Amino acid sequence: MLNGTKRYITNAPEAGIFTVMARTDSTKKGADGISAFIVERGAPGLSLGNIDKKMGQKGAHTCDVIFDNVRIPASNLIGGVEGIGFxxxxxxxxxxxxxxxxxxxxxxxxxxxxxxxxxxxxxxxxxxxxxxxxxxxxxxxxxxxxxxxxxxxxxxxxxxxxxxxxxxxxxxxxxxxxxxxxxxxxxxxxxxxxxxxxxxxxxxxxxxxxxxxxxxxxxxxxxxxxxxxxxxxxxx
Ligand SMILES: Cc1cc2nc3c(=O)[nH]c(=O)nc-3n(C[C@H](O)[C@H](O)[C@H](O)COP(=O)(O)OP(=O)(O)OC[C@H]3O[C@@H](n4cnc5c(N)ncnc54)[C@H](O)[C@@H]3O)c2cc1C
The missing domain is CATH 1.20.140.10 (Butyryl-CoA Dehydrogenase, subunit A, domain 3)
Structure with missing residues (x-):
């Protein structure tokens, strides 16, 4: 289950898939407990915040990507191995x-x-x-x-x-x-x-x-x- 919010994601309002780095092993500190996933836009529990109002770069939209108990199939683990996401x-x-x-x-x-x-x-x-x-x-x-x-x-x-x-x-x-x-x-x-x-x-x-x-x-x-x-x- 993925939980948390990643702020300021470029092209999130337009994206069909997201690459996500998340901690999967809370017993390990630092880089070792982090894995990388592909998450599809329609995944249950995934939602987007409002489009940010920025100082510049107005042609590129950003917004928050919010994960609320998003279940990810093992096949979406990038590299097929846990802990190498960092x-x-x-x-x-x-x-x-x-x-x-x-x-x-x-x-x-x-x-x-x-x-x-x-x-x-x-x-x-x-x-x-x-x-x-x-x-x-x-x-x-x-x-x-x-x-x-x-x-x-x-x-x-x-x-x-x-x-x-x-x-x-x-x-x-x-x-x-x-x-x-x-x-x-x-x-x-x-x-x-x-x-x-x-x-x-x-x-x-x-x-x-x-x-x-x-x-x-x-x-x-x-x-x-x-x-x-x-x-x-x-x-x-
Ligand atoms: C328009 C926009 C688009 C973005 N697009 C993406 C995207 O597509 N994907 C994505 O993942 N992220 C994206 N980001 C996020 C961006 O990479 C981060 O905002 C940036 O890395 C800074 O992190 P932060 O905002 O958490 O700042 P903070 O980490 O809160 O930093 C605040 C200040 O503290 C300093 N600081 C922090 N830690 C240390 C340290 N250890 N030692 C010394 N100084 C330190 C920083 O240099 C900075 O001056 C985007 C951001 C913006 C504004």
């Missing part, structure tokens, strides 16, 4: 983290493109603002950071394709790229000036949308813990 989750998370890092690079590239276009268009004191060195510094810092994050994403993805353990690299790429994207979006608002704060120019939407990258698939603090714990374990 390991399954970690494998999925490494891939997911590289994915969020790549999404952060893509969003930052688009935001920088918009900022460059605006810097060439907008005139102040008789010049395009892109001619001011303080604006150029923000463009240059953004480009350098995007380039660094892009290299990290490609390196982590190649290592994963080669079958290597990329727990540290995926966490590094996710942490750096999502934080980088937040800095690039913030600078873009600055380059747009007052227009950066107005909905009609589009930059404020990116600023809100990319804020999520630092939170989901593990917050920046959780990536820091993963990286540090791996370093300390490997040095032992």
């Amino acid at each position: 390991k399954t989750a970690m494998k999925v998370l490494d891939k997911g983290r590289i994915n969020i890092a790549a999404a952060s690079v893509g969003a930052a590239e688009r935001i920088l493109r918009d900022a460059i276009r605006y810097a060439k268009e907008r005139k102040q004191f008789g010049k395009a603002i892109g001619e001011f060195q303080l604006i150029q510094a923000m463009l240059a810092d953004s480009h350098a950071e995007i380039y660094a994050a892009r290299c990290m994403v490609l390196d982590a993805a190649r290592r994963r394709d080669d079958g290597l353990n990329v727990s540290t690299e995926a966490a590094c790429a996710k942490m750096f790229a999502s934080e980088m994207c937040g800095r690039v979006a913030d600078r873009a608002v600055q380059i747009f000036g007052g227009a950066g704060y107005l909905a009609e120019y589009g930059i404020e939407r990116f600023y809100r949308d990319v804020r999520l990258f630092r939170l989901f698939e593990g917050t920046t603090q959780i990536q820091q813990l993963v990286i540090a714990q791996n370093l300390l374990r490997d040095a032992a």
Whole structure:
């Protein structure tokens, strides 16, 4: 029987099946007592909360998924073995983290493109603002950071394709790229000036949308813990 509520599930209002990690052995502490399941939308006892009202990412719906004595057939146990759900989750998370890092690079590239276009268009004191060195510094810092994050994403993805353990690299790429994207979006608002704060120019939407990258698939603090714990374990 599954009981409990998982909050903020992306696409839950549209989903036909859910993958669920749940504790199946209360005698074991930590990761060992967790199993992974497939649960179908129509399962008796499974219900959904209202669609969340979010800061951004309004095209992707999220809501709570509520389990009230949901009975799961043994055939729905992923991997067919109890207690390996956390390991399954970690494998999925490494891939997911590289994915969020790549999404952060893509969003930052688009935001920088918009900022460059605006810097060439907008005139102040008789010049395009892109001619001011303080604006150029923000463009240059953004480009350098995007380039660094892009290299990290490609390196982590190649290592994963080669079958290597990329727990540290995926966490590094996710942490750096999502934080980088937040800095690039913030600078873009600055380059747009007052227009950066107005909905009609589009930059404020990116600023809100990319804020999520630092939170989901593990917050920046959780990536820091993963990286540090791996370093300390490997040095032992
Ligand atoms: C729009 C959206 C979509 C999402 N989609 C999904 C989804 O599809 N599937 C899914 O499973 N989840 C999803 N999530 C959940 C998301 O992954 C979590 O919200 C996120 O991992 C943070 O967990 P939390 O909200 O419980 O924050 P908390 O764990 O309460 O964290 C609060 C603060 O404490 C810090 N913190 C927590 N623990 C530690 C620690 N040990 N050391 C130092 N600092 C710590 C965090 O970094 C954060 O700053 C989604 C969330 C959002 C907002």
